[in-house]
Amino acid sequence: MVDFMEYASSGSIEVIVGPMYAGKSEELIRRITRAQIAGLRVIALKPKLDDRYSINHIISHNGKQKDCVVVSSVAEIEALIATEDFDVLAIDEVQFLEEDVISVCQRVADMGKRVICSGLDMDFRAEPFANVAHLVAIAESVTKLTAICMTCKKPATRTQRLVNGEPAKYTDPIILVGAKESYEARCRSCHKVKR
Ligand code: ADP
Ligand code: ZN
Numbered sequence: 001m002v003d004f005m006e007y008a009s010s011g012s013i014e015v016i017v018g019p020m021y022a023g024k025s026e027e028l029i030r031r032i033t034r035a036q037i038a039g040l041r042v043i044a045l046k047p048k049l050d051d052r053y054s055i056n057h058i059i060s061h062n063g064k065q066k067d068c069v070v071v072s073s074v075a076e077i078e079a080l081i082a083t084e085d086f087d088v089l090a091i092d093e094v095q096f097l098e099e100d101v102i103s104v105c106q107r108v109a110d111m112g113k114r115v116i117c118s119g120l121d122m123d124f125r126a127e128p129f130a131n132v133a134h135l136v137a138i139a140e141s142v143t144k145l146t147a148i149c150m151t152c153k154k155p156a157t158r159t160q161r162l163v164n165g166e167p168a169k170y171t172d173p174i175i176l177v178g179a180k181e182s183y184e185a186r187c188r189s190c191h192k193v194k195r
Contacts, residue, residue: 005141006034011109015135017121018145019159021064021185024061025092027145028118032066032090035114040087043080044068047096058092068092074100087113094119095129102134109140124161124183125170125193147185156185160192167192 005014013043014031016024035042048060048112068090071077074097081089081104089108094101094117105115119132121144136142146155161168162182170193186192 003034008114008140009112011112011172013105013109013135014114014116014136014141014143015132015139015145016116016145017120017132017136019120019122019147019156019185020183021061021063021147022145022156023060023147024118024145025058026062026064026122027065027143028090028092028116029058029060029064031116032088032111035088035090040114041071041085042090043084043086044090044092045071045077045080046053046092047094048072049093049096049104057088060119071097074104077101077104081108088116089113089146090116090118092118093133094135095121097131099131102131102138105135106138120159122158124159124168126158126191149190150184151186151190152186156187158186158188158191159183160186160190169192169194 005012016027018024032044044058044066045068049194056068056070058068059065075164109115117135120129121132146157149156163176163179
């Protein structure tokens with residue numbers, strides 16, 4: 001798809017965005033695998049999302065996996081890139097990292113290396129994740145993937161949050177104690193946010 005980036009001799013930032021289920025992790029895994037086949041040294045990582053367990057794999061919704069390092073902060077990424085020899089830095093779920101991730105990506109690309117970031121471009125309210133929006137602006141390559149809308153089966157660009165089966169409210173907190181929560185891909189017209 002954007003495999004021409006594999007020919008880039010100077011550094012670059014590639015960003016893979018879209019809603020949940022769009023195939024972002026799958027595409028990231030594909031690019032990591034190709035880099036490894038080409039003999040490149042890849043640092044693959046993802047942020048730690050909760051304290052109960054941390055699985056050291058990038059996992060796609062269709063079961064593909066790739067070993068990765070789980071980091072709790074951008075400072076840990078800085079430590080990794082300072083101590084390891086690598087050619088490619090790959091980050092999944094980049095929307096959950098602090099703002100400093102942007103300058104780290106810039107610096108690694110300026111060193112002549114390849115950076116590949118994958119993440120959600122919008123939250124459940126269809127508002128941009130600021131870090132991801134910034135990365136999209138400074139990237140050499142942007143791949144915006146769509147999922148399939150679970151309501152009308154057309155291409156989906158957004159992530160619908162459901163609380164007890166109903167569209168979440170704009171003001172609903174990120175953690176809702178005791179509620180049954182789920183997420184699904186939806187298109188612009190089927191996506192709902194209760195005001
Ligand atoms: P993302 O990282 O964008 O959340 P993944 O790479 O984890 O996506 O998963 C993509 C896979 O999810 C698809 O290849 C498909 O098998 C599966 N899938 C499940 N629901 C959907 C959907 N609504 N639209 C597209 N793919 C879906
Ligand atoms: Zn739809």
